[in-house]
Amino acid sequence: MGRSGIHANRNFLLLWSGNATSLVGFHGVRIAYPMLVLAVTGSPAAAGWVGFALNLPSLIFQIPAGIVADYSNRIRTLVICQITGLIAACLAAGAVAAELSSLALIVGVTAFIEGSVYVFVGLSELGAIRDVVSHAQRPAAFSFLEAEQPIAILVGRAAGAAVYGVARWLPFIADAVSYLYCLVALLLIRPDSTAPQKAAEPDRHSVRRTIADGFRVVWAEPFLRTSTAMIGLSNIVIQLVLLLILVELKNGGGPAWTVGVVLGAAGVGGVLGAAAAARLTTRFPPRNVYRGALWAWTALLVPMALSADPFVLAACWCGIGGVGVVSNVALTISRLDVIPEQTLGRAVATMALFCDGAVALGALGAGYLLSTVGAVATRWLALTAMFTLAAYASTRTTRSRDLPLALTSPDS
Template structure:
């Protein structure tokens, strides 16, 4: 019997189209928040706090949102999140139009609230894919979602900045429209198949046993422990650099479309890096690729510090995205091959805690650095930090057993503690 194409799955297509619209609107608004804050306050520190507030939910609500996705009806959760996001965005626009004196604390609170709704929605929707697609459709469905995420990040940075240049509040009105479209498409999805599934673990202050197992296994795997720490540190650094670009463009009075193209560079680089990643990963070990990534990033950070010309910085930012995608795929393949099958989901979830947790801290740190040191000095500080990370990573990777990464990539994976071979 011929399998039905996922393109003919009505519920999936409605979810996919609604998610794409929501991602484009939300991410466009997110990139415009620090621009708006700089215009209203003139303070890089205030812009850093707004950036911090938008990314903080990725740390604080990941676990409860994950548990909610497995214990509540997914469609109902998504509907509540879309409605909550719509109201939050509407309140933000209204306060801005009224020109209230307490604008900054209101923006911080509202951006944080919208971020919480966003995290709950995303995790519930990823769980809902299992509900609405058949097993043979899942590889294609997940690939479409992955491609959509990268494309939305790429487009939204450029679109958000350009819309802001046309009219200050236009990205936020576009965000309101995206919520309305996503709510409409979601209302047309059959929610009867999105009921909760009982999962082991406790709902409370203690993390589920699976999360603890994933963290423990990750800590005992040297290569993954080292790369996880360095991914977290570099994510913090790149978040600082994004705010640096925004402040620099504002002070230099660059056209907003120039900033949009610059910020979109990492997305283009990511697509190129992902396209060649499988071929490169088949020719070089994950350790060698990651070492190359560290020094490639150092070169890119140095180029950003050496000049404020947007074309040079755009090329460097393109390199950051391309190298990031290449190294991310290489380390991800290593993790899949090295991790015992029963622990793969737990380890994958645990491996995202530190890299994702560093993102809001980077935005907050950048504001204070830019206010205290200025743009040029901050750029050189970031380049110096990247150099230290490259040296540290190279030394730590060299101290590992020469066959450590190669054996995990070329042989069936084993649990390094128990010696049990996974399938």
Template sequence: MATADPATAAPVATAEPAPPADAVTATHPATVEPTPPGEPLVPLHRNRDFLLLWGGSAVSLLGSTATTIAYPLLVLALTGSPFAAGLAGFVALLPGLLLPLPAGALVDRWPRRRLMIWCDALRALGAAAIAVAAALHVLGLPLVLAVSFAEGALTVFHGLAAHAAVPNVVPPSQLSLALSRNEARGRAAVMVGTPLGGVLFGLGRAVPFLADALSYLVSLTGLLFIRKEFEAERSARTDGMGAQVREGLSWLWRHPFLRTSTLLVAGSNLMFRALFLVAIVLATAVGASSAGVGLMVGFAGGGGVLGSLAAPWCARKVSLGALVIGANWAWAVLMAVIALSRDPFTLTTAYAAMWFVGPLWNVALGSYQLGITPDRLRGRVLAAMSTLSNGALPIGSLLGGLLLDSVGARDAALALAGWMVLIAGAASLARSVRATPGPPAR
């Protein structure tokens, strides 16, 4: 599930549960089609359709991450109002809170590749509209807000469809590896795209949005050349949208491990969202300069990339239950190290280590979830998990600010460490987590 922006800074920012290799190889045959007998297994780096999907998404992610920093800079330049910049950020995030459940139902109903093509085309049109209006000096806040909301809504659809499509593009034995590549792609986009957005904006207000429009066209072109369909054959649906959304929610709730894991992700997301602001304030308190704070965030992104590359190996060596429990305890310990750190080096190292752990859980949990979820339900189950886990993000933002105002940076970090101890303890006590699950009967 899904993905992390620099403001979120959460190693597990989307509920993309997954397991170790044993859970992947135990995938239900009706869920993920195996490689036909006698047909050689194509290495992932030679899988043409996966490379087109991965590469196009990498380019569009880079463009989108660049505009993540360009949007507030643009609004500040237009209005001079921090409130307006915050409003633009809120509008961009709003679709991620409102739309996943109905979007998941539509992703399971409509052809996923065609849906992604339309999303890329419309996102390119929106970004181009901003670029043209900025170049002609006719850009106003209403257009920025409208495009920001529309782009956010289209990204919800595109992201759900892309994630649900992966098991139809790669064989079951390569699912964990494919998800680790996707995870690394997202982390690298944050590392490179954020400073790139600032550089492009410095060249001209229209430049980052023009680059974003072109990045969507690259993704669209890649999708046009993919041969495989992104969904299994479906029967006609006669039930309504509400019934389809409930079906996805009930399927998730009937699987204790996925249900518990989603709630654990929500708990850790709350902590990481609050930590982003707390870590910045704490870094300055222990002597880090503004450049040092930037390096801290950059090293954290590097930790996430390394964790993504290590995730397939970890999935083969560590059971799913042990990985979930271990990840939460690792975060609790590292959070305590951050709270007690007295110098920028210790703080930066611990913060990067927290980002390293995130992909280990994301990839393992995501492989398991995709492996056991029927293709006809993948969009809805992903949407349900995303809604539940990411609903904690805005609460975490408020919590971080409240803690800093009331008790200061160090005590705020200690409070977040205590919260993670509670989450890790809950993971350790949960029977559904301790017993590494195989594919549940459907």
């Protein structure tokens, strides 16, 4: 791979552009799925179920996907994922275009499949990038990787909602095209640079020990225990706010693209947050960044509790996305300080199991809460819950091992 810059690394550019394009398509349908079910059924609870189906794989497959990423050829895993996602997207597009009577059930299944692809791709891509770049190129390569999510959220949500307004099946066709592009890009990668490493296949005992070690590290460290619980709770609140925005914008009668613009604002905030994160986490202790993030989220939920105006929602959602990225960087720094290097991957996978699982449960619970108490009460419940988390964190002891230092960026 030589000493040339990252822009001259053909394999990396193919890998990154393919996965980034696929991620844009995924975020497009991630907003189209609940919009579609909400339009077909008129039920926020049903929309919550499809959001649950999208996020449930994070609860089920997080650790298995990590084991696959460690013991399999990562490029081959990514290829299989793109083929699977392509089939699911085509199935969803066909079901929507044909207006099948079992449409809600079919899109629930395809949402689950696409959510599963998302989990396996996310864990394999990190190692695959390391496999195709030199050590000197890694900082630039991982900077590109860090930018994927906010860019995909911005472009995917805006485009997904816009084309949904033209035809309900169109976001799924665009999603299929993005899978196809990524598949072609992966197949063009030269195999001589992508054959890592294959570790010895684990036996049944070593797999059980691998999983148990991750849980043991998290449980034994007070900081990891507490922060994981706090992250999960905050992710539930964020999922509640996300579905609330969706329902209120639909009930407001505006064009479909408004939903994409408002929710895509989190991507704008994420890009700005990424630019500010290094300075903030260097200047302030991670503990202070954590507390500031919770109080910032609480403050941003106040205008959202008082108004359903799209401009207010977009501005606040932009801020939520930006604060999430900053706190995510602070958490990464903190984790590296307390987790032994030899168990880092397993411990992170264990925490992701709980934190991402909370996203799935939050999406499901949000639908039923909105159906039961309505939008106005839900706004104030979300604000109260976030305020409680911020107040709890601020009154905790200042001992670093007992205080959760930061939060992961919620999938806002």
